[in-house]
Amino acid sequence: MDKEQRQADFDYCEKIIKKHSKSFYYAFSQLPSEKAHAVYAIYAFCRTADECADGNHSSKKKVQQLRQLKKELDLFNDHEELDKPLWRALRHVFNTYEMDIGPFYDQLTGQSMDLTFTTPNTMKELERYSYFVAGSVGLMLLPVIASESSVDLQASAISLGVAMQLTNILRDIGEDYHDKNRIYLPSAELRHFHYSEKDLHNGIINEHFISLWEKLASRAESLYSKFLLNIELFDPDSRVPVYLSAHVYKGILDAVRSNGYQCLTKRNYVTKEKMTQINAAVKSAFDLREGDALTVEK
Structure with a gap:
């Protein structure tokens, strides 16, 4: 991937965190750029998962969206990710740091818990x-x-x-x-x-x-x-x-x-x-x- 494409992918992720979490963005934008970009990509994944479960859609649609995101994560885990800004950015993060895929699946489990929510x-x-x-x-x-x-x-x-x-x-x-x-x-x-x-x-x-x-x-x-x-x-x-x-x-x-x-x-x-x-x-x-x-x- 060329440098210009990578920057565009991280810019896409940065816009998401900047829009949805000013406090997170304020703090983590002070990291060195390589690390800040990694945080933006991770946040973008989590925000995507959150919107699957909390968006203005029917319960059936939310279930479908979350299942689709899990399929995309499976593809990513198999190094066959979709050619999209989020997954390209995350691939760079996984290539740069010793990442563990487990917490990404745990995040999807958490969002599934919201779909079948009961008061704890x-x-x-x-x-x-x-x-x-x-x-x-x-x-x-x-x-x-x-x-x-x-x-x-x-x-x-x-x-x-x-x-x-x-x-x-x-x-x-x-x-x-x-x-x-x-x-x-x-x-x-x-x-x-x-x-x-x-x-x-x-x-x-x-x-x-x-x-x-x-x-x-x-x-x-x-x-x-x-x-x-x-x-x-x-x-x-x-x-x-x-x-x-x-x-x-x-x-x-x-x-x-x-x-x-x-x-x-x-x-x-x-x-x-x-x-x-x-x-x-x-x-x-x-x-x-x-x-x-x-x-x-x-």
């Missing part, structure tokens, strides 16, 4: 689902952002993905319920905190809702912390962007809190100004770390 009963069930739709993404990215590491960082990568998915769920409670007829909040937790579907339908935000929301947020924040404990084990050129992605995404939780937990009728997000502040704080923190490391070495 427990946190364990919710986190299992979160692994398939988001922890799998962490594993896809791992060979790119930890290409030099000799340590097994799979658990850390999964922690970041699950934390981000829990954050998405906490941000989108109202949207998921009203637009998709889905309640991702575990039924056992709804009962425990005395918050009903009727309360959700009526848009009630009370102390019961806040306690329930904060329990899930606390779990997400503990997973972010677990991931960040190992940040020094990732590639030096990837640490700041990856650290930034975790903090920007974690910032969504604070945005919901700042808006009085209004996530039933309002879309919460980290503003561009706030992203810039987080970026400056993260880079400052890393400058201090590197300074301390130099002092210790002397």
Whole structure:
């Protein structure tokens, strides 16, 4: 493949992440271009899978689309991929990094779970689902952002993905319920905190809702912390962007809190100004770390 075609393929993938995830794009666009391109291609695959399951189509059409994507992934796995920008870009990624096809299939399993969605009963069930739709993404990215590491960082990568998915769920409670007829909040937790579907339908935000929301947020924040404990084990050129992605995404939780937990009728997000502040704080923190490391070495 010529260089011009490859650039066009990655430009195609970049447009997808730029359109659908400003926070991801803001963080990962700061990677060296080769790695940024790899992230864009991986994101484009995940977005394609997500749109199969969540697009404005009939259930039958969604099943057909997801089956077609699996067939295309099978072809890719057999080195007989379709001549399309996504697959050409992913082939370059697989040729450049020690990629594992397993998490890509796990992603499709996660999207299939949405097609036959039932409210999870427990946190364990919710986190299992979160692994398939988001922890799998962490594993896809791992060979790119930890290409030099000799340590097994799979658990850390999964922690970041699950934390981000829990954050998405906490941000989108109202949207998921009203637009998709889905309640991702575990039924056992709804009962425990005395918050009903009727309360959700009526848009009630009370102390019961806040306690329930904060329990899930606390779990997400503990997973972010677990991931960040190992940040020094990732590639030096990837640490700041990856650290930034975790903090920007974690910032969504604070945005919901700042808006009085209004996530039933309002879309919460980290503003561009706030992203810039987080970026400056993260880079400052890393400058201090590197300074301390130099002092210790002397």
